[in-house]
Amino acid sequence: MQQTGRASNGVIKAASAEEPRLRHDDAYLRIRRDIISCQLSPGQRFTEAELMDRYEIGKATCRNALLRLLQDGFVVSQPRRGYFVKPISVKDVDEVFDLRLELEPMAARLAVGRVDLDQLVRWEKACREDCVEMDIADQIKVFLDANKEFHMTIAAASDNRRLHSFMRSLLDEMSRLAALGFGFGGLKPGIKSDHESMLDAFRNGDGEEAARIARRHVDAFRGMTMDKILVALRDVSAELPITRQGRT
Structure with missing residues (x-):
């Protein structure tokens, strides 16, 4: 069912499902760009909280970006150690x-x-x-x-x-x-x-x-x-x- 919200002028306005997707895409692309340019260094360890603070994003957006970066192979996850930018060999x-x-x-x-x-x-x-x-x-x-x-x-x-x-x-x-x-x-x-x-x-x-x-x-x-x-x-x-x- 499509969600709706009321605009300031009282008109019922449909909430766009595009908005969270665009936020997720933007965060993913910014983090990916920083990995490719080595602003996030090969081998660097980080936590979700650090990414959320650096890029000023919410938890859902951060996790969506991390999932895509893991699939891309730019980020690796190690149990009990957190996330790492994939090292270069x-x-x-x-x-x-x-x-x-x-x-x-x-x-x-x-x-x-x-x-x-x-x-x-x-x-x-x-x-x-x-x-x-x-x-x-x-x-x-x-x-x-x-x-x-x-x-x-x-x-x-x-x-x-x-x-x-x-x-x-x-x-x-x-x-x-x-x-x-x-x-x-x-x-x-x-x-x-x-x-x-x-x-x-x-x-x-x-x-x-x-x-x-x-x-x-x-x-x-x-x-x-x-x-x-x-x-x-x-x-x-x-x-x-x-x-x-x-x-x-």
């Missing part, structure tokens, strides 16, 4: 880049003749945006968000829904690895030439060249990030302070 790094080396050349090859070049140019420009007024953590986040959308635009143009869906999950994991490594080193990544070469291959309609550049690009980024991630995994503290955000 060297094996995780190898698996993510091994899969990118296989899937991104395929996506690039399939995207030739379909990809929106204007959109790719916009994301490529956003990747190399200076953002000097931001601190380095925010600069890295802006780069990683734009870089993800550059590659997701290609994946979407592959016209393969499963590839597109898998690439989104894979690039979220990759963004977390890069946020840890480059954030710990205080350095923004730089990959301008590969993106521009890929754009040229798309303009020329050369699927094999696009695939070759995609593989080279992933391999170069792997080399660029691996040492930084290893240093971060060895030295970074797993505990970060809990700070307050907005209640949902």
Whole structure:
């Protein structure tokens, strides 16, 4: 049965079932975004109460978000110890880049003749945006968000829904690895030439060249990030302070 409530002007108003769902979605997305950007550090332990305080959310919203994050694999639960942000291991790094080396050349090859070049140019420009007024953590986040959308635009143009869906999950994991490594080193990544070469291959309609550049690009980024991630995994503290955000 639909619930109703009385508005201030006396008119009977239906209570929308969308409102709690939207609150749940917003909390889940904010926590997920903070895990991917390593604002919540790999291995960090937390309680429901700490999440409720940090994000200013209620218990039902918090539990809904935690359930979804557990299903995503971004959070793990241990009996009598509470919740932990899923740690990052060297094996995780190898698996993510091994899969990118296989899937991104395929996506690039399939995207030739379909990809929106204007959109790719916009994301490529956003990747190399200076953002000097931001601190380095925010600069890295802006780069990683734009870089993800550059590659997701290609994946979407592959016209393969499963590839597109898998690439989104894979690039979220990759963004977390890069946020840890480059954030710990205080350095923004730089990959301008590969993106521009890929754009040229798309303009020329050369699927094999696009695939070759995609593989080279992933391999170069792997080399660029691996040492930084290893240093971060060895030295970074797993505990970060809990700070307050907005209640949902």
